[in-house]
Amino acid sequence: MRTPGGILAVLYSVAPAAAKPGVDQQIAQLESSNSKLLQYPTQFTQSIMPKAIHSHNDYWRDVPLLTALSFGVASVEADVSLINGTLYVGHENQALTPDRTLDSLYIQPLLQILHNQNPQTEFTAGSTSHNGVFDVDGGQTLQLVIEIKTDGVATLPSVLAALEPLRSAGYLTTFANGTLTRSAVTVVGTGNSPLEQIKELSPRDFFFDAPLSQLTDPSLNTTWDATLAPLASTDYEAVVGWNGFGTISDEQKGNITKFVGDAHERGIAARFWNTPAWPVSARENIWRALLENGVDWLNADDLAAASSF
Template sequence: MFPVVAFLTLACLVGFSSQGPGVLDEITMLEASNSSLLRYPTDFSRDIVPKGIHSHNDYWRDVPLLTALSLGVASVEADVWLVNETLHVGHEMAALTTERTLDSLYIQPLLSILAGQNPKTLFSVNQTSINGVFDTSPTTPLQLLVDMKTDGASTLPFVLSALQPLRELGYLTTCASNGVCTPGPLLAVGTGNTPLEGIQALSPRDLFFDASLTALNSTFDITLSPLASTDYQVAVGWNGIGNISEAQLSAVQRLVGDAHGLGIRARFWDTPGWPIHARNNVWKTLTENGADWLNADELNAAAAMF
């Protein structure tokens, strides 16, 4: 009689001829076949979890908008310059090109992404809500900051016009004159030279105002300013090295508290970027004390904080 131990040893060495492919083999074969079983309509951002990160100067990324979305960044910023009745995107005039516009870098890609996240199929016939860009959290809006670099009064009408394709499809968060707001997959906020009076005059309003975090008062609420921002170096000043002083920490807590008391989200820009441990100390302190948006140039490093 053939020893059982010997049989098992031989089987391990040569394998059973009837044994099918293992799970890793199955995965490899399915992926290689591009099987429809592995795809679904809204998988553009599958497994990406949105994070409270603002992509400062987002247009500087190798691939604007998409790089931020790939890391779960839920707020992006575009600097716009009105030149020859077109909104060009760039940090300064010398960096502008005819191809890089608000429409080409942000509006058209967002239209394509949101169309993909809201497919017209037999399964979505009765769907009344609109999905956002993040498949894992379809009700989380993407914040689009439009930083007007040219004169605000003359630039504002062109920004409103640029948003029209998104407006027509109901993609923009909108507040009516009675204060009732309808959330959308996008939250458009004007900053930089955006004129407060021009935003106040909008009714209904689907472009909002980035208020000053250090000058909030009863004028501001989420129907006008869902976001308030300030220069970190001026408002707080701690460089991230050593311990933050009681006065500096109190300033962070007071400013965040003022914003939250009005239902407004808080953002500190111009935070230290170097050395890295100091940058991370500042980011950690801000998030631990309620700052809603981590203003970041290094998106990978910011995403690692979450």
């Protein structure tokens, strides 16, 4: 009698001879057997669907970065302050600790995750591309937004140096020689990030969070596009202001569509921050209005709610 191969072979080897297990039993038996047939090297985010959600102040979460990834969040934010040569992560100095640094909370974890997502095997020999953090969509980049809290010109060199482990591994989206090459992580500077110094970077793998409501302002003397600013953001309260109750006015909706249109004409993704978080019904009405009018990134503090919205 011919012995069945693959998964069934394992089943026949672990099941009693007289048993005819149903599918649920077969699944349980395979899982309990720790079969290599059920294992593959890029299972870290198995079955997690990436979503266009920005984890606002991600470092405040009980577990920074990993919590966001567990919900499929594809953009995370870290505030950094340069103090005595080290980039500490936190909203203000009172929240800083010696252990919570840009390197420990984001760079090293991402490096380990991406090394695991890109194993060196006989099957990957000669490959020049890199998988991102999401197993179901290896081409999805993770947006890492770094908000510089200290002096931008003084802090930028330390931020660029901190990115070197990801850079040398080929994991950073880069603009060089007129070509934008997307990779596993796209780093965008905001806060005090210095625009003129970022413009001068060549190659550039640290980009700028453009002012969404000023993309057409000639006084900024900047040609905005995705090679400089893949992301543009603005304060929702200041430029839209609808509180989520009743019906959004035509003027308020027009501001959303105008600024989103300005960004999209330039190949830039749009985000509004400072959206109301409570009451929940109002928050969700605002989220709905933003998404229906073309906003690319849903800025969120409640990742569980945003991921199921």
